[in-house]
Amino acid sequence: MSTRAVRTAYATRPPAPAPGAGRRILGAGAIAATVPYLALKTAWLAGSRIGIPDGSVLLEPGPFFIAANSVTLAMDASVVLLVLVLTRPWGIRVPGWLLAVPVFVATGLLTPIIMAFPGQLLIRALGFGSDPDSAAAREPFLDPWVFNVVYGGFMVQGLALAGLFVPYARERWSRRWQGVTGARLPSSTGVVAAAAAAAGAAVGAVYAYWAIGGTAGLGAEQAAAQSAETGVVAVAHAMCALAAGAGALLLARGRGLRARWPLALAWVGSAAALSWGAWVLIAALGPQPDGGEGPSAAALLAYAGQMITGSLAAVVLSRFLISRREG
Numbered sequence: 295m296s297t298r299a300v301r302t303a304y305a306t307r308p309p310a311p312a313p314g315a316g317r318r319i320l321g322a323g324a325i326a327a328t329v330p331y332l333a334l335k336t337a338w339l340a341g342s343r344i345g346i347p348d349g350s351v352l353l354e355p356g357p358f359f360i361a362a363n364s365v366t367l368a369m370d371a372s373v374v375l376l377v378l379v380l381t382r383p384w385g386i387r388v389p390g391w392l393l394a395v396p397v398f399v400a401t402g403l404l405t406p407i408i409m410a411f412p413g414q415l416l417i418r419a420l421g422f423g424s425d426p427d428s429a430a431a432r433e434p435f436l437d438p439w440v441f442n443v444v445y446g447g448f449m450v451q452g453l454a455l456a457g458l459f460v461p462y463a464r465e466r467w468s469r470r471w472q473g474v475t476g477a478r479l480p481s482s483t484g485v486v487a488a489a490a491a492a493a494g495a496a497v498g499a500v501y502a503y504w505a506i507g508g509t510a511g512l513g514a515e516q517a518a519a520q521s522a523e524t525g526v527v528a529v530a531h532a533m534c535a536l537a538a539g540a541g542a543l544l545l546a547r548g549r550g551l552r553a554r555w556p557l558a559l560a561w562v563g564s565a566a567a568l569s570w571g572a573w574v575l576i577a578a579l580g581p582q583p584d585g586g587e588g589p590s591a592a593a594l595l596a597y598a599g600q601m602i603t604g605s606l607a608a609v610v611l612s613r614f615l616i617s618r619r620e621g
Contacts, residue, residue: 317458321381324454327447328373334440335367349434358581372396373451380458386466397459398561402569402604404452405562406530411445413526422522470618471554478548483613487546490606494539494567497599500592501532511592531570535600537563538607545614553618560611568604571597 337344338352339360346352352359379385379393478484503510505528509517541560544551575597578589589597 317381317461320454320457321377324377324451324458325374327450327454328370330443330447331370332367334444335363335370339363339367345437345440347434347437350436352435356581362580370451373400373455376400376455377458380455380462385462390467397455398565398608399569400452400455401562402565402567403573404448404455405566406527406534406570407445407448408452409530409533410527411449413529414523417522417526470615471557474550475545475548475553475556475614476550476617479546479610479613479617483610484546486606486613487542487610490542490564490603490610491539493599493603493606494535494537494563497535497567497596497603498532498539500596500599501528501535504528505532511590513587513590513593515587516590516593531566531600534563534566534570535603538567538603539563542607542610545610557611557614560607560614564604564607564611566604567600568608571600571604575601 334345338346338355343353355363376393376396379388385393479487500511504512504520505525507520507525509520512520537559541556541558541563544556545560575594578594578597582588
């Protein structure tokens with residue numbers, strides 16, 4: 295086909311359909327959910343102490359915390375751009391990798407919050423959690439309401455972005471997950487998948503042990519902070535690591551499974567393990583806000599294990615999607 299014919303075909307292609315009312319509502323909800331976080335970060339960067347109690351180390355932020363606030367402000371602001379890409383007709387023409395990377399990171403950072411935060415609220419409502427006001431009085435950092443507002447907003451953002459991305463991906467890449475998984479991937483990919491499953495099982499076991507109250511491998515401060523609420527978070531990380539390994543194995547082995555389910559496991563699990571593992575590892579290697587001892591060596595290994603699990607599963611996921619494109 296000539297270049298002129300290609301241009302003619304592209305010019306006469308009908309534009310992408312405008313989003314329906316449901317997607318417009320989800321987009322508006324996601325953007326609105328960013329407002330409290332963006333407002334707080336902007337205020338703190340401007341020198342405000344809203345939400346910061348007396349005695350908090352955040353009253354005198356150093357360069358690391360200023361940089362961290364700036365980065366996280368930009369990350370949450372990018373949600374607005376993602377909503378526009380996922381809801382506007384021109385968004386269908388954005389290069390796939392340019393959209394997939396931020397959506398993958400957003401999936402990874404928001405999934406554990408969506409899984410754990412409701413459980414923490416339930417534990418507090420049943421009276422099994424620690425009193426936020428008492429904890430804030432003992433170790434002032436942020437006012438308790440800040441966490442509820444911020445994490446509540448993150449939950450809305452995560453659910454809304456998922457509701458927007460799934461129909462977008464169905465319109466643009468539906469053939470990638472239609473039908474069954476097909477033939478087994480090359481043996482080299484199978485080795486990577488097996489390594490992802492083994493690493494995910496190890497990480498999942500460590501977090502499950504900490505979730506039930508185990509303290510081996512934790513520093514004194516981390517052990518003292520163990521509670522039912524931290525246990526819920528540990529369960530979420532364990533499930534994500536296991537999902538990454540299981541999804542990678544299912545994609546590599548084929549066996550005629552419906553492709554969407556192992557794809558979902560591998561995508562969500564690898565994103566959460568890689569993104570969250572990298573996030574907490576970077577935070578752990580930086581200066582501690584209270585001048586404490588910081589995470590133990592075992593905790594650092596667990597964070598690194600999450601990154602390794604997520605990276606290996608992401609390799610299998612990428613290889614599977616490439617094979618579907620080639621097919």
